[in-house]
Amino acid sequence: MPLPKFILNDERVKTSHGFYLLNAGGRFDRFLANPVMLDNHDMTRLVGKWENLSVEGDLLVATPIFDDGTELGNERKGQVERGFLRGASIGLYIQAAEYRTHPTTGEEELFVTEWEMLEASVTSLPSNSGALTLRIYDAGQPIAEEQLSAYLEKVVKLTLKTNNMPNTTGGGGNSAVLTLSAPALGALGLSGTPDSDSISAAIVELSARYKQEKELREKLEAEARTAREKACRDMLSLAVREGRITADQQPIYEKLAAADYEATKTAIEALPVRASLAAQIKSSAHGATIPSERMSWNLHTWMKNDMAGLRRLKAEEPEIYAEILKKV
Structure with a gap:
């Protein structure tokens, strides 16, 4: 006989961890690519998969498909068919959360507004009337119960910080007006109170000019380096021919000339010219x-x-x- 749908989330009901999980904030792409069903969040106990994941009103529901080719999968399927197992549990990443006034109670409550579903398990211990319990992950590892409160507070602070960042996109399709210091305006070749489009165009132009000047500078530096290296070679070759230094000493003087050409030149010129052997x-x-x-x-x-x-x-x-x- 067909198995009943499981309620994976009822966003009207507070989870056992003390927050409400909003279905609209869920991201399901990774889960749908591999909709595994675990036994109580044990990664080594795969018992099936989920199908027909959907939102029905306030509920997130899915149909269980048990792997009855395994002993454990067949056992869990039988427990569902006989009405002994109805609990479900989501494993998820929490990406954003904030405190809001609950529309019914008027109390300040924690709402998870953005999250990603990783897996869903069958479990015998649901945490609310919607048969929902949760396993929360961070960096691929489950968060310990005693660390969860601090983790949620960190998420709330990050969400608050993100939401309070200045909006530079403007509203109604109009460019936002940004305030820049006089030196910044001068560097961009602007004046007055330019909008973001003008600033963006000036930055692009400045970037192109910088790139052009950088390429020219690198070319001139390469030419100067080549000329300096040739001058060093010519100077030392002449010094060897004149007997001021020996061929064995030439590598030493090459290093000295690379560090300070003029000082090396002065030192070599101070050496006596030796007669040919x-x-x-x-x-x-x-x-x-x-x-x-x-x-x-x-x-x-x-x-x-x-x-x-x-x-x-x-x-x-x-x-x-x-x-x-x-x-x-």
Whole structure:
């Protein structure tokens, strides 16, 4: 036989947690995508699903479809058919709440005005005559009973803060008038009391101008950086050729020049220019000799420190050059 509809919420009845849940504030998209029916909010005990979720007057109702292929689902279905189980419980996120004067009692009561339905459970312990009890979640986890009061107060404060934010959209389709300081008006190129449309247009124009100037500045900075790097390379290459520094020292001076080009340039210019190693080759009656400090140099060292001198040795002193070739 067809199962009766369950009342998931009666917005006229205060829940056991002390607030009224307004059906109009419910969001059901996530629930309808997966309308699970749990057993007393136990995520590990799926007993079926819900169909035909709808609002009928003050009631939020749905039809239970039990999974009678499972022992627990079949058991709960039988309890409903035999009239032993009629309780339902919503699991929800509360997104906004506020205190209002109850239209019937005249008392200040807490109303949940925006909420999202996550699941609905069958339960044997309804909290009001509408067969409603609730499980409230935050960040995917149920809120403990002792923490619920503080949580609801936090939601109320956030709702109040949101509702008290100034309305900048105006009414009746007219642009709202905003008050800006004189410096702000000057920065936007405005005067008087411009409306929000004028301010928006000025901000868009200012943003476009800023973007254009930013791109130009970045281009100029890149060009200056490239020129500075080339100047550093040229300066240090010349210093190596002149013998002011060695090739091994060049990386050190590159870091110094990157930090302070002018100071590095001054320091290098203060270093003496050293004669080419080839120029230091001495001629004597016994033939050409190489300075003693160069005697241990191999081919790689000559190529690194004085390629010009090595070529001169090859042309003018082939025997010495031949000895150097042996020291690879």
